[in-house]
Amino acid sequence: MRRTVPALVAALGVCASLALAWIHASPILRAGAKAASATMSMAPTSTVGSLPVPEGVPDAGPLSITPALIREQNADADRVMDEQGMTPQMLPGGIKRFTLVASEVNWYLYPGKVVVACGYNGQVPGPVIRVRVGDRVQILLKNELNEPTTLNFPGLPLPASQLGIGGVTERPIPPGGERLYSFTVTPDMVGTHLYESGTDMASEIDQGLHGVLLIDPARGSLYPFAKVDALYEIDAWMVDGSTTENAFGLDGKPYPNAPELTVPYGSRVVLRIVNASGMCDHAMHVHETTFWLLAEDGHPLPVPRPMNVLAIAPGETADIEFTADVRGDWMFHCHILDHMMNPDDEVDRMGGLVTFIHVK
């Protein structure tokens, strides 16, 4: 991401010596010495004084995107809500390969606010990856950012060799580099999970490097009774130079752009809610109904629990169920009330973590 020169200099002061020592110990990066020296100036965070602070997304300007592109991005959000998985490349032996390209993208949030986000395959959240028990999966991450990154799968029982905390369990992938993550889907992985950057998480996650991983049973669907099975991924942004989260979206889009869900009257509805915010807990409230918590982090509860509000921490996922038994337009929103506003949005009274469930 863009950095101011003073921030860069300060960052170098803090991190350069560490980075140098580490690069000399790293055969991979020595091989790509040129890339590595370019990478060195990309410190993990910017700094204020001597304290590292998370880095948000800079403005791209309202004219940096066309109405057609905004529509395309909203269509991406609809596909995420509808849990449409990306199509894998089928390799010999039946291996499913998903390729994620991390790069910058001008991302439309709300009227007047377009930011330079980081996304996978040009979207935030990244495309839904949907696989089944027994699948042999490869996820190829290509880093087209100008900073190192890795991929991490919080809560998924993966072998240690496939864990992606950059600088801790694996070497960060330098700009221009790539890495293949491979695993076989086991029954204990069934459910709703997320994937996200495992490097400089305080900045990269809220810049947009996150997505959802849905794991189905070997056959059929996890919730066969559900007429509607929809996904809301909660994402957070630091805009206007803020170092704390101050803008929030559902499936990448703050209200009034958040995808809205239409469900048939009387149908049983499952919502999968994923908190991909880097920092904030949320308290998600569905109007009209008492819903039942079915599963947390992919694990089914022994006994589902009834509630009106779901408290969900960063990295957690929750599957809830309710019956759409009253017709109308029902709000679904975060009950932390400053999460339902867009900063400096003079057009819309409501923003952020708000959408509607239309029972027709």
Next chain:
Amino acid sequence: MWSFGAVFLAGIGEAALHHADAQIANGTASMAMQNSTGDDGPPPTPPPVLTNAQILQEDRDAVNLMNEVALTPRILPGGVKQFTLTASKFGWNFYRNVNLWAWGYNGQVPGPLIRVRVGDRVEIVVHNDLPEPTTIHWHGMAVPNDMDGVPGFPEPAIQPGGTFVYRFTATSQMIGTHWYHSHYDDDYQVDAGLNGVIIVDPKTPPPSMRHVRDVLFVLGAGKQDGSDNENTFLINGKAYPDTPQLTVKRGTTVYMRIVNACAETFHAMTIDGYDVKIVAQDGQPQPDPQTVSVVSIAPSETVDVEFTADETGTFPFYDTVASSLINPNDSVDPVGGMMTLIHVTP
């Protein structure tokens, strides 16, 4: 973003200023500076002046709320229970000498308790005497769509000077501890005081509830001194040491309803010396009640807990999130905010 919010926040700082006796004098200089710099909004509203009698009445309101004294309805022909809530701006004493401007229902923060039974036909007449539109949302209750209080979905907000009548029949889905709050300019209006509790009882109270002491604690928050974050924490509209205190006889089973009416802040409530059993969340009886020492409660959640007061003494009930245990501009009290005391007598 919200112009009236600016008035309210400015008023809060000023309120403390004008009550600058020895207790808060230390804080006034910096507050005066905050108010005079960087605020291009309207000029500060003069602070509320409250008589001792008014403050005593507020304290009684807080105790009555703890004891679940409910608003008396008018019974209309046909048996409809009609409650009237008037939303307006008024002065409120939060603790010590800190008087602030609040927006609330019927002159109370939180609003009066509404209590009905399954099968009741309910009318709530809401008058808006505020300077901006407002609505009421019946949180956790499956009311008809046009009674849900989300502005424009489908009913428009109640304009200043306007009135709207919310009508619904209490159903079994609504049993339990719920709350009502403004859904217009939410972040500002809810913390300004536009919230209250509604309890829906089953047609016949279960035998298990007949011999318990049933009490209500509403967790609230406000913003003083132009803070972006909630910095004033309340139980039943009052900060410690002015929170209502509970006294029970040893051996009493206490059924405690806790409502987090804060707009933004999670809390973690504990009673020193006691564990509690979580019997309901958001009004819904829990299929697998858990016994805990600390009750985590997100904004807008309600949690009903139960415990038997089997040890005599005085036991603090408070938020273990320590940032909730301080009163801005209060140099007298070592502890403030979201705390009260439970006295168990022999």
